[in-house]
Every structure is written in structure tokens, then in C-alpha cells.
Amino acid sequence: MEKLAYGVGAVDWQGRIDFARMRRERLAKAQAAMKKHGIAAALLYRSDNIRYLTGVRGAPEFVPGLRYALAFAEHEPIIYELGDTLEFNRHHCHWIKPENWRFSYCWLNGIGGPEASRETGRKWAAAIARDLAERGLKGEKLGVDGIDDVAREALAAEGISVVSVTPAMREARRTKTADEINCMRVAVNISNAGYADLCRQASPGMRECDLGGSAINAIWRAGAEAAVATPRSGPFTYEVTHITNTDRIIEPGDLITMNVCSTTYMGYRVCIYRSFKVGRKPTAKEKDWYQRMYDRIYAVIGEIRPGATTADAAKHFLPASTWGYEADERLLVAEVGHGLGMGYEEPVISRIWSEKYPQPIEPGMVIAVESREGELGYGGVRMEEMVVVTETGHEVVSNWPSEEIMPIAAFTI
Numbered sequence: 001m002e003k004l005a006y007g008v009g010a011v012d013w014q015g016r017i018d019f020a021r022m023r024r025e026r027l028a029k030a031q032a033a034m035k036k037h038g039i040a041a042a043l044l045y046r047s048d049n050i051r052y053l054t055g056v057r058g059a060p061e062f063v064p065g066l067r068y069a070l071a072f073a074e075h076e077p078i079i080y081e082l083g084d085t086l087e088f089n090r091h092h093c094h095w096i097k098p099e100n101w102r103f104s105y106c107w108l109n110g111i112g113g114p115e116a117s118r119e120t121g122r123k124w125a126a127a128i129a130r131d132l133a134e135r136g137l138k139g140e141k142l143g144v145d146g147i148d149d150v151a152r153e154a155l156a157a158e159g160i161s162v163v164s165v166t167p168a169m170r171e172a173r174r175t176k177t178a179d180e181i182n183c184m185r186v187a188v189n190i191s192n193a194g195y196a197d198l199c200r201q202a203s204p205g206m207r208e209c210d211l212g213g214s215a216i217n218a219i220w221r222a223g224a225e226a227a228v229a230t231p232r233s234g235p236f237t238y239e240v241t242h243i244t245n246t247d248r249i250i251e252p253g254d255l256i257t258m259n260v261c262s263t264t265y266m267g268y269r270v271c272i273y274r275s276f277k278v279g280r281k282p283t284a285k286e287k288d289w290y291q292r293m294y295d296r297i298y299a300v301i302g303e304i305r306p307g308a309t310t311a312d313a314a315k316h317f318l319p320a321s322t323w324g325y326e327a328d329e330r331l332l333v334a335e336v337g338h339g340l341g342m343g344y345e346e347p348v349i350s351r352i353w354s355e356k357y358p359q360p361i362e363p364g365m366v367i368a369v370e371s372r373e374g375e376l377g378y379g380g381v382r383m384e385e386m387v388v389v390t391e392t393g394h395e396v397v398s399n400w401p402s403e404e405i406m407p408i409a410a411f412t413i
Contacts, residue, residue: 004182004185004186004189007186007189007223008186008190008222008223008265009223016182017179017182017183017186017266018179019055019179019266020095021177021179022055022177022179022180022183023054023055023095025177025179026052026053026055026172026177026180027053027054027055027077029172029173029177030052030053030071030168030169030172031071031072031073031074032172033168033169033171033172034071034072034073034143034165034168035073036168036171037143037165037167037168037171039073039141039143039163039165039168040072040073040074040137040140040141041070041071041072041073041132041135041137041140041142041143042070042071042072042142042143042144042145042165042168042169043068043069043070043071043128043142043143043144043145043147043162043165044068044069044070044071044145044165044169045064045065045068045144045145045146045147046145046146047060047061047067048267048342048343049069049145049169050067050068050069050079051267051342052169052172052173052267052342053069053071053077053169054069054071054077054079054093054096055093055095056069056079056081056089056093056096057267058081058082058085058089059082059085063106063108063109064109064146064148065104065106065107065109065147065148065151066082066104066106067079067080067081067082067085067104068080068104070128070131070132071143072135072137075135076096076097076100077096077100078100078101078102078131079093079096079100079101079102080102080103080104080105080127081101081102081103081104082103082104082106083103083104086101086103089101102127102131104124105120105121105123105124105127106120106124107120107121107124107150109148110148110150117150118150118153118154121150121151121153121154122154122157124151124154125151125154125155125157125158125160126158128142128155128158128160129158129159129160132160138159138160139159141161141162141163142155142160142161142162142163143162143163143164143165143168144162144163144164144165145164145165145166145169147162170345170346171346173341173342173345173346174339174345174346174347174362174365175362175363175364175365176341176364176365176366177364180268180341181364181366181388183265183266183267183268184265184268184269184270184340184341184366184386184388184397185397186223186265186266187224187263187264187265187268187269187270188270188272188386188397188398188399189222189399190219190222190223190224190263190265191219191224191260191263191270191272191400192222192399192400193215193218193219193221193222194215194216194218194219194227194229194258194260194263195215195258195260195274195400196218197214197215197217197218197219198211198214198215198229198231198256198258198276198408199276199406199408201214201215202231202250202256202276202278202408202409203250203278203279203409204250204251204252204254204278204279204409205249205250206249206250207246207247207248207249207250208231208232208233208236208245208246208247208248208250209245209246209247211231211245211250211256212229212230212231212244212245212258213245215229215231215258215260216228216229219260219263223265224263224264224265225264225265225266225267226262226263226264227263228259228260228261228262228263229258229259229260229263230244230245230258230259230260230261231245231256231257231258232246232256232257232258233248233250233251233254233255233256233278233379234248234250234251234254234255234379235376235377235378235379236248236379237255237256237257237275237374237379237380237381237382238372238373238374238375238376238378238379238380238381239374239376240257240382250278251279252278252279252280253277253278253279253280254277254278254279254379255275255276255277255278255286255374255379255380255381255405256275256276256277256278256408257273257274257275257276257380257381257382258273258274258276259271259272259273259382259384260272261273261384267342268341268342269340269341269342269343270340270386270398271338271340271368271370271384271386272368272384272385272386272398272400273370273372273382273383273384274383274400274402274406275290275381275382275383275405275406276405276406276407276408277405277406277407277408278407278408278409279409280407281407282404282405282407286381286405287404287405289373289374289380289381290373290381290383290404290405292373293371293372293373293381293382293383294383294402294403296316296317296318296371297369297370297371297383297384297385299316300313300314300316300317300337300349300369301313301369301385301387301394301396302316303315303316304337304361304367304369304387304389304393304394305361305389305392305393305394306361306362306363306389306390306391306392306393307360307361308360308361309354309358309359309360309361310337310347310348310349310350310353310354310358310359310361311354311355311358312358313337313349313354313361314337314349314350314351314354314355315355317331317335317336317349317350317351317371318335319351320351328350328351328352329352331351332350332352333370334370334371334372335350335351335370335371335372336348336349336350336369336370337349337350337367337368337369337370338367338368339365339366339367339368340366340367340368340386341366346359346365347359347360347361347365347367349367349369361389362389363389363390363391364388364389365388365389366386366387366388366389366397367386367387367389368384368385368386368387369384369385369387370382370383370384370385371383371384381405383402384398385398385402386398
């Protein structure tokens with residue numbers, strides 16, 4: 001695959017990402033998956049599913065159900081939008097027909113009390129029932145991806161039974177179109193701005209939060225839709241805290257790991273880790289950790305190709321007992337490969353599941369593979385690569401150097 005020849009903007013002189021085509025192809029994939037699973041209509045609550053199927057981006061979900069969409073296997077989707085966002089999106093999201101916009105009903109996670117929630121739930125369910133009835137689907141089971149008890153009771157009162165639409169949406173999203181993959185490649189290049197900033201800024205005496213804040217700002221400036229940069233230093237780099245940037249002061253000779261996971265462009269995420277050494281060169285012990293981790297990751301990546309399964313790749317991960325753990329579940333998100341797109345997606349490469357429940361590897365999948373090594377109390381190294389499955393094999397699309405621990409701070413040279 002050629003290097004990207006463009007950035008985040010739109011121009012008239014070069015073919016770039018075709019967003020209209022991407023919306024059409026995603027909708028077609030979702031509708032085909034719904035038909036395959038026998039779902040004529042689906043109520044989508046998850047913001048990533050809404051955006052995937054409709055191309056409409058809305059308000060952040062500080063409570064569930066602020067906005068939702070009604071999707072159909074044979075009809076165009078209906079958007080129930082948050083009231084003070086409705087007119088903006090109706091005006092700008094011209095691919096949704098004017099008659100397919102509604103304002104949403106939401107009980108704000110029940111903070112008004114049970115009676116208020118039930119009353120709003122009845123209005124909510126009645127509006128959905130009307131739209132289903134107009135399309136001759138009132139008697140069909142309704143696919144849902146995450147509703148609460150108030151919603152279930154309100155739908156039941158309207159005579160609507162529900163099934164999970166999640167398997168169908170997972171199936172639609174597990175492989176990516178060419179435009180989706182290029183969105184993710186742009187996101188990778190954007191995230192590199194965070195690593196470049198870390199290399200410029202990191203020095204002993206800085207706090208992790210100052211280093212992370214600077215990297216996040218660099219990622220925003222590069223054109224991210226959402227920016228994430230989480231550096232961890234010293235003892236926080238192994239047996240990590242998943243709390244974001246802390247106020248720990250970086251010391252000379254510290255190992256630093258930084259992830260840019262969930263940095264996004266057009267809703268598509270990256271999942272990348274890199275390791276650095278500040279103020280000194282890596283020790284022999286640290287180099288050995290890194291080499292073992294690197295070799296393990298690339299052994300997994302070496303099995304990623306069409307026709308292989310996740311079982312083929314998972315055999316290269318080591319058992320949890322290697323580190324004295326009692327079960328492989330201890331390494332759930334530390335020694336793993338996982339599909340990536342607008343979130344965690346199929347497939348998963350893991351000693352927990354892959355041998356017993358192997359999943360096929362298909363062209364168009366994007367898979368992130370990660371691992372780590374280190375010593376409790378001292379620190380360690382971590383790395384994650386992003387891989388696109390091609391028709392004939394794979395391509396590693398995370399392009400920040402990963403062959404060794406990168407020394408940073410000018411006086412290390």
C-alpha cells in the first residue's frame with residue numbers, strides 16, 4: 001500500500017477519502033447484516049453504531065439515550081436527535097431526508113424519579129411504535145444495542161419485543177472499506193504528532209500530566225477529532241495504572257511509555273503504544289525486555305493473513321504463568337490482539353478464547369497487537385502495532401519507529 005499523499009482537509013485537485021461513498025457503503029453493510037440476522041428494524045443507542053450507520057455525529061453521551069436512531073433493513077434510517085442539536089444536524093447532514101428527523105425523548109438516566117422516567121418512556125416508545133407502524137413493522141422484533149429497564153417496559157407496553165442487534169452490527173463493522181482504512185491511516189499520522197512532541201518536551205523534572213497535556217495539544221493541532229496521550233513513567237510503566245496522566249515527576253533514567261489510544265479522525269481510532277528512555281541510554285536488562293516483547297508481537301503479526309485464524313496468532317502469546325499470574329484473564333488487555341475501528345471490534349487474539357473459539361482473519365480487518373515486559377516497582381516497556389489485513393497478507397500501518405526503545409532528552413546523545 002502506498003504512503004498517504006494527503007492530510008486532513010478537502011481539496012478539489014486530488015482524490016482523497018470519499019466520505020459520501022463511505023457512508024453509503026457502511027449503511028449497505030449494516031443493512032445486509034440486519035437482513036442476514038433476520039432483523040427488520042433496529043434501535044441504536046450507542047453513538048458509534050449511530051455514526052457508523054447514519055454518518056451523523058451528535059452530542060457526547062454524558063447520559064444514555066440523549067439521541068438514538070431507528071435503522072431499517074429496507075428503509076432509510078430515522079434520527080431522533082437531542083433537541084438543541086436537531087436543527088443544526090438537520091441543516092448540515094443533508095444525506096438524511098428532511099422527513100426522517102425527530103427530536104429525542106430522554107429520561108436522563110432516571111434523575112427525575114421513577115414516575116417522570118416512566119412518563120417520558122411512554123412518549124419515547126409511542127414515537128418509535130408510530131414509525132415502525134408506518135413502515136408495516138409494528139409486529140416485528142426490534143433489534144436494540146443497549147436500552148435500560150424503563151425502555152424495555154415502555155416498548156413491551158406498546159407490544160414491541162426486542163432482540164440484540166449487536167451481533168449484526170459487529171458483523172457489519174468487523175471489516176473496513178478502503179475509505180475507512182484511510183481514515184485510520186490519517187489518524188495514525190495525526191497521533192504521531194503526540195510522539196514527536198513527547199520527544200521534544202520530555203525531560204527529568206517534568207510531571208506526567210504536563211507531558212501528556214503538551215502531547216494532546218500537539219495531536220489536536222494536527223487535526224484530531226478526539227486527542228488522547230497518556231504517558232506513564234518509571235514504576236508506572238509496568239503493572240500499570242489505567243488512570244490517565246498523573247502528577248508523578250519524571251526522573252533521570254526513567255522508562256516512559258505513552259499510548260495514544262482512542263485518538264480519532266472521523267470517528268476512527270488508533271491504538272498504539274511506544275516506549276522511551278529519558279536522560280540515559282537503555283540498560284541491557286531493558287533492551288532484553290524490549291526485544292522479547294517485540295519478537296512476540298511480530299510473531300503474532302506474522303500469522304495475520306486471510307485464511308488464518310485467531311488461534312494461529314494467539315499461540316505466540318505466552319501463558320500468564322510466565323509472569324507468575326494464576327490465570328490468562330490477568331492479561332486481558334495486556335497480551336492481546338483486537339479489531340479496531342470506531343471502537344474495539346472483531347476479531348480478538350487471546351489465549352483466553354482463541355484456541356477454543358477461533359475466528360477467521362479476513363481482508364479489510366484492522367487489528368491492534370500489544371504486549372509488555374518489565375519488573376514490578378522498577379518499570380517496563382510496552383508496544384502496540386496496528387495491522388491492516390490485505391488480500392494477500394498484512395500491512396503494519398502504525399509507523400512511529402518501534403524497533404527499539406527510543407532515547408529522549410538532548411543530553412543522552
